[in-house]
Amino acid sequence: MNASALIEGIKAGDTASLARAISVVENGDDGFEELLSEIHSLVGNAHRIGITGPPGAGKSMLSELITREYRSRDHRVAVVAVDPTSPYSGGALLGDRIRMESVALDPDVYIRSMASRGATGGLATTTLEVCDILDAFGFGRIIIETVGVGQNELAIAATADTSALILVPESGDGIQVLKAGVMEAVDLFVVNKSDRPGADRMVQEVQVMLGFRAGSALRNVKPHHGHQAASTEAEERSGNGWSVTVLLTSATKEEGIQQLVDVLEEHWTYLNQSGMLATRREARLERHVKEVVERTLRNALWQDSRGTAILNEGLDDVANGSASPYAVARRIVDGLELGAKK
């Protein structure tokens, strides 16, 4: 890899360099951290929007419509479609971006699928780093679309500035999806497929969940009247100021999309004006540095031939009953003089 050529390419707006740089980071190729280090000063302008939700909620179609709406407002948009449930390249599943055909040929739109095959560690970390490149390249809006609402997806959503959870009326009997950890991390709920039976009931269920959360964790709960046209309700977080909003959309009928983008922009303004953006990004940065440290250590650990030698010897001892896995682990940590010294 010629890192400086890639960086020059990114600065010059060359899409081939962008694609190559993303691959370098995704694969953890030699020098990928130097590349990220070099572009770091260019990072920080993009509004990163996490779109999560269960399979079949219409996230991909919504992402396309949001992208189109952003384009009509003259933003350059990148979409990173992440499938944490796939250990392999996202070719088949999210790679199928045919549904995004209305925006795929727009030179100011960039679409990339990711799966968890990355060799370098957590998918959330790699997603953040890919977004850094897109950010440095100059995309003002980055949509991070993830399938699922589990812990991995939460970690990915936590790399965004704004998190939207997409639900459908059918999610109702799977109130499963609305777990505490997910609720806490969400800035905006979208009930998609609003034309289907049960949409209003789903909105109500989310509102009940929000009320429950408010009652248990927050002091002031006030109704919110900002987006009633799209059947909204909200919760005023005390000392915070953002009203978690519930929006209705229909991606197939292309309804509610402008309001959705309005709310995303409102949240962006709120994040900037309230200082919450800096707060969230500081927390994100701290997590990221820790993850990079752990990744560095992990990689160094198993590249050390002594570590492998102690491991293999130790496994024999475990097999013959003279050592436990924990004793062998301790031998490796001690033998490599790893482990923190106080």
Added chain:
Amino acid sequence: MNASALIEGIKAGDTASLARAISVVENGDDGFEELLSEIHSLVGNAHRIGITGPPGAGKSMLSELITREYRSRDHRVAVVAVDPTSPYSGGALLGDRIRMESVALDPDVYIRSMASRGATGGLATTTLEVCDILDAFGFGRIIIETVGVGQNELAIAATADTSALILVPESGDGIQVLKAGVMEAVDLFVVNKSDRPGADRMVQEVQVMLGFRAGSALRNVKPHHGHQAASTEAEERSGNGWSVTVLLTSATKEEGIQQLVDVLEEHWTYLNQSGMLATRREARLERHVKEVVERTLRNALWQDSRGTAILNEGLDDVANGSASPYAVARRIVDGLELGAKK
């Protein structure tokens, strides 16, 4: 924690000690690795069976019926229900073991729910360690039930000796669930809800997928006629000898359960006689030791006050633009003299 009292309790068959020991491991309480180290010599007799599948496939009911069938064959059974999508205690979701009421009061059945709240690292690692305790306690059959078919679930399934994937006729249009990585890791497919339309088609789709996989990765593909009563088909792995089987069951009608347990027992016999059990367990052990080493390092790293000090100073430098996250990570690794020395 009084580790020796817990260990004595486990050896004496005291269920309260068992429950306490599991909690100690799940929470990563002080001394949990010593506890695991002490019981290590007792581990290795249980047949560990992974039951994975998408939400709503009827895994829980199948687990109950398998448990009952095993009980009728005089095996002691533990069920570990793992929800990797929940970052919080499994109270609400899998904690709802009411469905297992027909076996829950049997003193030779032990049921435990787990979520990914564990502080000590990966859920797969903790699941393996909890199973070690159950194994040491004397349960001969351990069912590890996980929701979902993603990477986390695969990692959990990889801690089992035998992996069964539960599908339903409705899984058909989500051929999503049958991704390469999942297919490779599965010893037995179960199409549950066999009375519903599309069950036979689902069986065929799995067979097509198995054929596809066989064609791409294996040399010999032969039909298998062992379990035709339950509509089976199979693939003979060359140089391996186990025929991946597709079974039909109906948990609600309690159909196909005996055949299912027959196949599980057949696989257990196969694993023992072929030497595959030793091979799989060696690989599992090696992974486990590596994970324990990484966990030890990770914990040591952030317990070191110097690491935190360098981190905080470095974050300021990142904020004012004089350093990248990667430079700060390098400072921490160097400052603590971590990282492998060649």
